[in-house]
Amino acid sequence: MTAPHQGGIPVGADASNDIVAELCTVLFSLLSRRDRRLRAEQYLRGLLTTPGRKSIRNIAAQLGGSAVEQSLHHFISSSVWDWQPLRIALANYLEHTAAPQAWVIRPIHIPKTGKHSVGVDEHFAPHLGQVFRGQQALGVWLASPELSAPVNWRMVLPGPWINDQERREQAEVPEGLGVESADKCAVAAVVQMAQRWSIPLRPVLLDLRRGGISDATGRLAAGGVPFVARTSPWCQMAVADPSLPGYRAGSLPAQRILEVIKGLRVPVAWRDAARGNTLRTTLAAAVPVALPGPSGARPRRLLLLGEWTNPVQPSSHLWVTDMTHLPVGPLLRMAKLSGRVEEDFARIGNRAGLRDFVGRSFSGWHRHMTLASVAHTAISLGACA
Known part of the structure; x- marks a missing residue:
């Protein structure tokens, strides 16, 4: 059944009309002009109802044709409102x-x-x-x-x-x-x-397996942002706890460090978004490490977190974090939130139009992505209602 709607534009089955209406009120009231508020709501509802690619032309065809296309094109690509x-x-x-x-x-x-x-x-x-x-x-x-x-x-x-x-x-x-x-x-x-x-x-989760982990984590620390960063098995670091094996071994690959302390592994339960948020349990361990800093800088004390999906194989996922005070369980459950994002992007991202901007301008892309993010939010909240 089609949801009730305002202004003749239904939101369809993907999102609750109440949620969409509330988002329009809360967010679009920040736009100073009435016509911009109207265009923002039209564009949002178009993102939620237009089948296939969410281009301005296709959205306008869903909402009313060439006149709507011209006004929406101006609103997204040529207007001056701040996203x-x-x-x-x-x-x-x-x-x-x-x-x-x-x-x-x-x-x-x-x-x-x-x-x-x-x-x-x-x-x-x-x-x-x-x-x-x-x-x-x-x-x-x-x-x-x-x-x-x-x-x-x-x-x-x-x-x-x-x-x-x-x-x-x-x-x-x-x-x-x-x-x-x-x-x-x-x-x-x-x-x-x-x-x-x-x-x-909030702590930030990011993947630094292919980048400069020392530089990126140093910038985050300087900006006051706590982090949990995915790292590669070959990233070099040193055991920083004198009571643990490998302390005097110098710089080692992260995978090797986790192998020598795998006796410290504990079972951790977490929710698997890819399997309907079902409860899973895997083994995890954390060890204090020193990560080499930029040239001339002192090594930084971090925590290396490893997860084993197969207890007789090497660790399957590795992270470093500066939240050294947290136990293994909360750290692993936090790291697993990236799986929630992957699942939601796969399930909702294209339906919300995150890949669909057709235009040339930097500002137009940012305005489209802002409203597509609102559409994504509406669908996400509607699915949880």
């Missing part, structure tokens, strides 16, 4: 409705065949194990065991988009943005939230 206050308000809304326990950074790769959309270049996608042509971005998700939703976005802008003044002007890339790696983009996004957003600080 940051809406993102902060969305995060605050989720704080009060979803009780998030962590911020989770998830990369998103958006294939593009053309060359004019902002940020399009050759990028490496770790989950695909190959190079693709398109846009690469980082989303920051607020996550609890029950649901997650993205609240902040940062696009990776390669050198050709930063150093070519003509391309910058055509895509309306703001002054002051420079070339950043994906890891630096991720860190910058969460440090901005920690220092400028009026929301409670």
